[in-house]
Amino acid sequence: MTRITRHYVDVPLPDGQRRRVHYRMAGSGPPLLMVHQSPRNSGEYAPLMERWADHFTCIAPDTPGFGQSDPLPDIADINDFADALVDLMDALGLPACPAYGFHSGGIILVTALKRYPERFTGLAIGGYAIWTPQEMAVFGQSYLPPFQPSAYGEHLVWLWNRILEQSWFFPWFDVRDAARLPGAHADVARVDMAVREMLDAGDAYRAGYGAVLRAARDIPPPDAATPPVLISAYDGDPLQTHIDRLGDMPALWRAQKCATPADHQALSLDFLRALPQAAAVTPVQTADAGFVGIDTGDFCGLIHWRGDPGAGVLRLHAPGEELAAVPPAALAIDLPGHGLSDGWAGAAPTLWAPWQKVIDAVAGHFGIGDIRLPDTPKGDPALLFPDLSPDRYGTHLIRAWQIVRARHFFVPHHAVGAAQAIAFDPVHITPDYLAREHRALLRATAARALCEALNTR
DSSP, X not given: OOOOEEEEEEEEOTTSOEEEEEEEEEEOSSEEEEEOOTTOOGXXXXXXXHHHTTTSEEEEEOOTTSTTSOOOSSOOOHHHHHHHHHHHHHHHXXXXXXXXXXXXXXXXXXXXXXXXXXXXXEEEEEOOOOOOHHHHHHHTTTTSOOOOOOTTSHHHHHHHHHHHHTTTBSSTTOOSGGGBOTTOOOOHHHHHHHHHHHHHHGGGHHHHHHHHHHSOOOOOOTTOOOOOEEXXXXXXXXXXXXXXXXXXXXXXXXXXXXXXXXXXXXXXXXXXXXXXXXXXXXXXOOSSEEEEEEEOSSOEEEEEEEEOTTSSEEEEOOTTOOOOSOOSSOEEEOOTTSTTSOOOSSSOOSSXXXXXXXXXXXXXXXXXXXXXXXXXXXXXXXXXXOOOOOOTTOHXXXXXXXXXXXXXXXXXXXXXXGGGBOOOOGGGGSHHHHHHHHHHHHHOTTHHHHHHHHTTO
């Protein structure tokens, strides 16, 4: 299977600061830039990257404010997102190359192509929205309500149902038979993935999503000289009917309806491969954060790290947590099945030796001799870290929120009583603080196993 790697790059800002961007990469050969839809992140392209990596070096960034990329510093419109994309290409050292985008990713790319035609050899776009004034009036502010965490997790109930029902109705809040979509589903894995992506973006999703919804849909005139563009949309895509709204386009642009997502991807790949290609490049990445590939036999995958690689000190987080602010002169990692690191291929080990092998491999990679182990949580691992597998009704989200809130009041959190009460910092029970811990716990699929393994040291 093609290996997808993950990286960070810092993009300079006009004020001298830097905006950190996370991106995925796979394959070899000429570069292909891939821009995801909102409010998703580059992870949605993982299956496509694995297939297209035979032809390209696929580079898929998280757009500003989504995934693990910093948001833009100011309130932005679509031109700012297009400019940010080209600034990222500069930071990565990408020459003019082909690009692919789906839905709002296509809006960003078309805007970037109009502003910087010399930076692209062509675009393949999956669905291009041409909203009528009446449709935009329906969207209004209802499509992008504020998304702020609440003290008792009420926001999670809304989020689960909003993501679930967006495959039932379009727009998601228009609950009428006339607004039903043909591809309605209750696929727990798909809904949970999109929910987690929204949790990562937080309220910043409104900036990125709002920019593409408000963007002008001014297709260049027929006599415009631009690189080639293919726009295609498959049966069941809400934007397929918009193919008929595109009107006259430049000579090198074409639009096509097709039957299935696979047909759309095949059309796009053939089109992209026929475009002028750039020479292979090695994209730039930051020196103080990233992902390192580790293979110990028991574990094979990427380990997320941040800090000073030359510090000589490796700090490890506790079960159910992830790397946080890294103190000076230290490097921290997310252990397997935690944070942004990959999980174990099978069941996470409950003995310490396999975990120690991963830690030693990371320490050896960076030449670190001082390893700081976490404290072992007090309590029964099965009760400390119950099963939080996603379920049809999203109750795992609420269970996780109750855990991270209760553990600030009692140790262990599952034993509520005067004897277990602990002092707490009011800052630690603010919704924003709990939201960070909640995301970490949801990502910690190996928390119970790590807790049990620590007990065997």
